[in-house]
Amino acid sequence: MYTIRRRQKMRFWLTIGLILLFVFFFLLISQTKSIEDSDRDYNRRRDSYRKKVKEKNLLEDQFRQNEDKNEEIKDVPSRSELARTMKSMHKLVHLDLKGSPPKLNYLKELIPFMKKSGATGVIIEYEDFFPYKDDLESITNQNHYTNQELKQIFDLLKQNQMSLIPLIQTYGHMEFVLKIKEFSHLRESSEHYQVITPCLNESYGKVLFKMIDQILESHPEELEYIHIGCDEVFLINQNPACKKMPHLQSTKDFFIYHVTNLVNYIKTKRPNLVVMIWEDMIRKNMLNNNDYSIKTFAKKVVPVVWNYKAQVEIDSSVFKIYDDLFSEIWFASAFKGATRHLEIIPNAELHRLNHLSWLNIIRNFPSTHKIKGMILTGWSRYDHMQAVCEILPACMWSYLDHPVKIIPLIL
Numbered sequence: 266m267y268t269i270r271r272r273q274k275m276r277f278w279l280t281i282g283l284i285l286l287f288v289f290f291f292l293l294i295s296q297t298k299s300i301e302d303s304d305r306d307y308n309r310r311r312d313s314y315r316k317k318v319k320e321k322n323l324l325e326d327q328f329r330q331n332e333d334k335n336e337e338i339k340d341v342p343s344r345s346e347l348a349r350t351m352k353s354m355h356k357l358v359h360l361d362l363k364g365s366p367p368k369l370n371y372l373k374e375l376i377p378f379m380k381k382s383g384a385t386g387v388i389i390e391y392e393d394f395f396p397y398k399d400d401l402e403s404i405t406n407q408n409h410y411t412n413q414e415l416k417q418i419f420d421l422l423k424q425n426q427m428s429l430i431p432l433i434q435t436y437g438h439m440e441f442v443l444k445i446k447e448f449s450h451l452r453e454s455s456e457h458y459q460v461i462t463p464c465l466n467e468s469y470g471k472v473l474f475k476m477i478d479q480i481l482e483s484h485p486e487e488l489e490y491i492h493i494g495c496d497e498v499f500l501i502n503q504n505p506a507c508k509k510m511p512h513l514q515s516t517k518d519f520f521i522y523h524v525t526n527l528v529n530y531i532k533t534k535r536p537n538l539v540v541m542i543w544e545d546m547i548r549k550n551m552l553n554n555n556d557y558s559i560k561t562f563a564k565k566v567v568p569v570v571w572n573y574k575a576q577v578e579i580d581s582s583v584f585k586i587y588d589d590l591f592s593e594i595w596f597a598s599a600f601k602g603a604t605r606h607l608e609i610i611p612n613a614e615l616h617r618l619n620h621l622s623w624l625n626i627i628r629n630f631p632s633t634h635k636i637k638g639m640i641l642t643g644w645s646r647y648d649h650m651q652a653v654c655e656i657l658p659a660c661m662w663s664y665l666d667h668p669v670k671i672i673p674l675i676l
Contacts, residue, residue: 347628355428355595355638357386358664361602361645362394362410364653369414371658376421382665386428388492388640389418391480392649393441395433401475404442415483430541431480434494435473435527436461436520440649442472453500459648460498463523464506474530481534489539492569493527495520496543516550521562528565541595544568544587548579552586563590569640570596573603575618577626588631595638598623601660602644608654611663 358379360367367375379387393406396415410418422429442448443458451468453460461468480491501519513519528540547568551559568591572579587594598619601611623639630636643660646653 346633347624350627350633350636351639354636355385356383357388357428357430357638357640358384359388359390359432359597359640359642359644361390361643363390363392363645363649365645365656366394366408366410367657369410369417372418373421375657376418376427377425380425380427384427384641386430387422388430388432390432390434390492392434395480395483397476397479399475400471401479403445403447412483419485429484429488430490430492431484431488432492432494433476433480435476436463436493436495436523437498438494438496438648444649448472452504454503457500460500462504462506463519463526464504464510469526469530473527477527477531477534481531481538488535489537490541490567491531491538492541493524493531494543495524496545496571498546516546517559520546520550521558525562525565539567539593540565541567541569543597544570548583552583560590564592567591567593567595567637570594571598571640571642573599573616573619573642575615575622577619577622579626581629584626584630588635592635593637594635595640596623596627596636597640597642599642599644600664601655601657602646603642606647606651606654609659611655611660613663616663 376387393404394409395405396409396412397405419429437460439461440458443452443461448471449455449458451461451465451472452458453462461472481488498520501516502513507513507519513522524542531538531540548570551562553559568587570579570584570587598616600616602608604612604615627633627636627639641664643657643664644654645656
């Protein structure tokens, strides 16, 4: 009997020992895995940091090389001449309302701050936060600005002696309109809602002309410029209705046809209003200054040349052609929303180098008197269907790293 009890106790304690041993090994393995995970995370962070440092050094090397090349160019205007050019230029900040429009109370602090930092005006890209009405009411976001709020913004700009340019997309980036069923038949391609077709009269009469009417109606009469977008038009001549327009064949033909229609309509409403467009479609499809149609078209619009790389990736020959074609030209750099579509905070060093690169281009531009302004863009998202990136309050340090440090140097 005693032997049986003793064996039962031994089995009990042996079982307890095995359980404790199992728990010990489990904790040991878990701890080892945790240490390995920590090591991997540390290595990943270290490699990411090293990569960023390497990229930063590479960008700086590229910029130095570019500056060395510029020093070799003869007859380069002096720093004082560059300062005079910049002092005569408009310096506008781009307020992109897509997805994250600032509240009015925030703008009441931001606009005077921008004025103090050297900005002379703002360019406001409304998208679906403008209070469209009547047949266009369905394209307006439910959190849109009211007409009263817009008037307060306009008054605030006037009080700070800052100019205003409204920006509305009228060709590409029309997702906010073409996603809606009642306008879906106006897509250039039925499968994509990025581009509105110029091959249907409804595109003008039902949407674009009405948008322009309402924008002009809400803005002051002393408005000097309006920006109608027209960048990144990825789809052209795909709507079946385009087959009924045999006189239009190339990308150049359709682009000139569409933009000319818009400009002519705007001129019937406000003859003295200057129409601006992003120029990438011209750069890619119309670099022939001997083409009569392009020469005629160039008299109707003012191009805004944009590039957000550390070293502006536009060949010098392009600027020579633009100098021949246009009587006025603007440039655009960026302080946010121009690196990756899911970026949380901006790459301030890249943007700083981009600004300095643009200064070199301004210095070397053939006819500096044609350069009327510089736009500091701040994109909120890459298109209407993507997530918001680099919200404005989180990017003010990037903004400060440029206008405050660079603009005073050249005024």
